[in-house]
Amino acid sequence: MTETLKIHEVIPCSRANGPSIRYTIWFQGCTFNCKGCINPATHSTTDGYQVSIDGLIKDIIANEKIEGITLTGGEPLLQAETIIIFLKELKLRSNLGIILLTGYSYSELKIKSYFPELSTYIDLIVAGRYIEDQRISYGLRGSANKEYVFLTNRYTIEEIENSPLAEIQFFDNKKIISGSFIDIFLE
């Protein structure tokens, strides 16, 4: 498999991006430009780094601590076709739960040609732009307009809304602060 995905950052074991422990991927690139976005460093489509789908899947599957993965950004669905290839292969090789955060509203998503297949791999979509005036910043929604779209019964709204508000993780060469109201990646 030769396809690659453009990534901004990864946390292999996150507790603040959904229930339990999750491998969390911030995708690079977003064109929505929501006012007050907490993560402007993810907007450029030229920054970030490429990872192979094979390498990413091996890293995820080798991680025995996680219950699932969270796809966030940036806008993951700028790379929708490749994400479908990635999720299809991951689902063949694991039973991990899948949460997707996207700036598209559910009504926008439903008419995308890729949505019927994409939706078969995902348990929960958190859908909609961030609207600063409607900021709430708990669970996985940064603003009240964003919708939870449960596509399976794997997760409940209580589990989602009880996710920790934020976490700080220290790595050899960086520090990452993330959660429903903050994403900071420090070298």
Ligand code: SF4
């Ligand atoms: S969709 Fe998300 S990443 Fe993109 S500008 Fe809006 S809040 Fe920021």
